[in-house]
Amino acid sequence: MPELPEVETTCRGIAPHVSGRLVARLAVHNPRLRWPVAADLPEWAQGQRILGVGRRAKYLLLTLERGHLMLHLGMSGSLRVLPVNTARETHDHFDLEMDSGWTLRFNDPRRFGSLARIEGDPAAHPLLRELAPEPLEPGFDGHYLHRITRRRRVAIKQALMNSRLVVGVGNIYASEALFRAGIRPGRAARSLTVQECARLARTVRQVLTTAIRHGGTTLRDYVSAEGKPGYFRQKLYVYERAGQPCRRCGTLIRQRRQGQRSTYYCPNCQS
DNA sequence: ATGGGCACCTGGCTGC
DNA sequence: TGCAGCCAGGTGCCCA
Structure with a gap:
């Protein structure tokens, strides 16, 4: 799912509902996520006040009085704000119930998401x-x-998706930023000129910012805290548009494999 | 230091 | 109708 814009949208969506609330109960229905949810987490979280919520890369961080809760949405996770008594559905993994009568409910079919506690400085985790x-x-x-x-010989598209180089950019927005910058995804990262890097940095920021404004991109599973899909899909130039005409020049969009992921580009607009 | 490949999962779609 | 095969928004880890 979720790349930076979807996590940011989720973060902004839940913030007004969680900030300042007390954790009435953390109910873990299915602890099997990327890492099993620690058995003592509910006891630890209960009764603590939620001081705020933030985002680092694609991680959501809830600041509690005695530490942080770190959440990741993985490929298919979503976090919704619902009335506590709302009927559960398949793949609901946990509920962070608040004293307001509302709950933060985490659903994740593919179980690549995670929930963990951080004690001490999150930046040192x-x-x-x-x-x-x-x-x-x-x-x-x-x-x-x-x-x-x-010194990077890898393709620029893979470099953009490397969280040690740039965070928050996943498979959709890497292709989209490269299209907007007019750069082929298969170019060796080190071959980009200063000017091309400047252009690419701009389009990365632009595509992420615009996607946030549209509530992110929904392909399959993603919904915001309010349960709404993101509408940026309609603004995509290349992602999942293989064989369709480029929206700038009409040339057919191509698809190729890079590092076991699909990449999309326009052979005419990108060089 | 860098990079490639695999693993972790479920579900939806395609084609035989 | 059934089933095999493939694909999907992420990323940590092992190995070369």
């Missing part, structure tokens, strides 16, 4: 400490992109 800077924060620009790709 093993899953977070090696992450690259945020693409929507100052400092992510052409110079940064140019510098970190100098």
Whole structure:
């Protein structure tokens, strides 16, 4: 599922419902996620106040009084705000019930998502400490992109999806940013000029920002905290458009495999 | 240091 | 109708 825009949309959607609330109960219905949910997590979370919610890369971080809860939506996860008594559905994994009578409900068919506790500084956590800077924060620009790709022989598309180089960009937005920058996904990362890196940094930011404005992209499973799909799919230029005409020049969009993932591009607009 | 490939899952679709 | 095969928004880990 979820790349940065979908996680950010979820984060903004749940924030007004969770900030300041007390955790009435953490009910784990199915602990089998990417890592099993720790058995003592419910006891630990219960009664703590939720001080705020944030995002780092594709992780959601709930700040509690005595630590953080770290959530990942994996490929197919979604987090919704529902009345506590709402009937459960298949693949509902846990409920973070609040004193307001509402619950944060996590559903994840493919079970690549996760829920874990962090004690101490989240930035020092093993899953977070090696992450690259945020693409929507100052400092992510052409110079940064140019510098970190100098010794990279991998394709630029794979470099964009490497969370040690750039965070938040997954399979959809990597293809889309490269289209908007006019750069072929198969180019060696180190072959990009400063100008191309500047263009690409701009389109990465642009495509993520615009997607957030449209509530993200829904292909199959993703829904926001309110249960609504994202509408950015209608704005996609290349992703899942193989064989269809390019929306800029009419040339047929091509699909190829890169690192076991599908990549889409326009052979005329991108070089 | 870098990069390739696999693993973890379920479900939906295609084609025989 | 059934079933095999393939594909899907992520990413940690092992190996070369």
